Amino acid sequence: MNAFDHGHAVGDRGPDAAPSPAGSAPVRTTSAAPLKRDLIAGLEKGLSVIAAFDQDRPRLTMSEVAALCGLTRAAARRYLITLEHLGYVTSDRKMYALTPKVLRLGQSYMHSARLPRIVQPELHKLAYAVKEASAAGVLDGPDVICIAATSAGRVISSTLQPGTRVPAYCTANGRVLLSALPPAEADAWIEKQTLAPLTPHTITHADRLRSELARVRSQGYAAVDQELELGLRTISVPLKSYRGDVLAAMNISVHAARVTMDQLVSDCLPALLQAQASLRTVL
Numbered sequence: 001m002n003a004f005d006h007g008h009a010v011g012d013r014g015p016d017a018a019p020s021p022a023g024s025a026p027v028r029t030t031s032a033a034p035l036k037r038d039l040i041a042g043l044e045k046g047l048s049v050i051a052a053f054d055q056d057r058p059r060l061t062m063s064e065v066a067a068l069c070g071l072t073r074a075a076a077r078r079y080l081i082t083l084e085h086l087g088y089v090t091s092d093r094k095m096y097a098l099t100p101k102v103l104r105l106g107q108s109y110m111h112s113a114r115l116p117r118i119v120q121p122e123l124h125k126l127a128y129a130v131k132e133a134s135a136a137g138v139l140d141g142p143d144v145i146c147i148a149a150t151s152a153g154r155v156i157s158s159t160l161q162p163g164t165r166v167p168a169y170c171t172a173n174g175r176v177l178l179s180a181l182p183p184a185e186a187d188a189w190i191e192k193q194t195l196a197p198l199t200p201h202t203i204t205h206a207d208r209l210r211s212e213l214a215r216v217r218s219q220g221y222a223a224v225d226q227e228l229e230l231g232l233r234t235i236s237v238p239l240k241s242y243r244g245d246v247l248a249a250m251n252i253s254v255h256a257a258r259v260t261m262d263q264l265v266s267d268c269l270p271a272l273l274q275a276q277a278s279l280r281t282v283l
Helices: 041-051 062-069 073-086 100-112 114-130 172-179 183-192 206-219 261-280
Strands: 089-092 095-098 133-140 143-150 165-167 222-225 232-240 246-255
Touching: 041 062, 041 073, 062 073, 073 089, 114 133, 114 143, 114 246, 114 261, 133 172, 143 172, 165 172, 172 183, 172 206, 172 222, 172 232, 172 246, 183 206, 222 261, 232 261, 246 261
Parallel strands: none
Antiparallel strands: 089 095, 133 143, 133 246, 143 165, 222 232, 232 246
C-alpha cells in the first residue's frame, strides 16, 4: 500500500467532505457555487490588484494593473487610491508598489491556521535529524505555497521560506500534490500550464510529466533533481490526515554537490516517512 492509498483531497478537509462508509476511502463532494448576488465583486477585484504584484512585477503603473486585473483604467485608479489610503499600496511617480502592511494578510493565516502550527515543530525535528532544510507546502493554482519551513542552518534556496511560491510542475512538493489529484483533474491541470525549462533538467513535455506523476502516485514520494534550480535536489512525501486526505506535502532539500539522488532517497526518505506517520495522528 503506497502513500496515496486513501483519498485524493488536497488542502484542509472542509465541510464539503462527505463522511465515508466504514472501511472505504473518504468521499469528497463539491459544494454548490455561491449565488452571484452573494458575492462582493469589489473585494474580489481589490484582492486581485494586490495579487498582481509579485517578484517579477514589484512596481506597476495604473495601466498595467488595469490590464493584469481585467479592469478599466478608471476602476484600477479607484482601487489603487483606496489601497493606498488603507496603507497597503504606495505610489511614486505614477508607479505603485505594495507596502509591508500586506504582510498582515499572510500573518493572519500563519497565526490562525491549524496546519502550519502543527507541521512546523515536526519540520524542525526532521530538519535537525537529517541536518538538511525542510519545508511544507500546499497547492494553489499553478504553484505550491510554502506554509512552513526550516533551514537547519543550511542555506539551500531562497524559495524555502513561508509565503514563497514555486511552480508545482517541477518541484517535489508540487508533484506529490498533483499526484494526489484524480488523474483526470491532474491531466486538466497539466493542459493549462506552460512547462517552461527553468534549468536544463526541467521536464517540459506533458506526457513525461504525466508519467512522472504516475510514478509518484505508485511509489508514494517524489524526488526531483535540479529541475527548479541548478544544484537543488528535493524529495517529498504527502501529509495526510487520519482520514487519508492529502492536506499538504513535506520535503527535504539538499545541495547536489553534497548529496546524490541515491543518497537523497536512502538517507532522507525514511526520516520523511517517519515524520509523515507522526503527523498523520494529529492532522
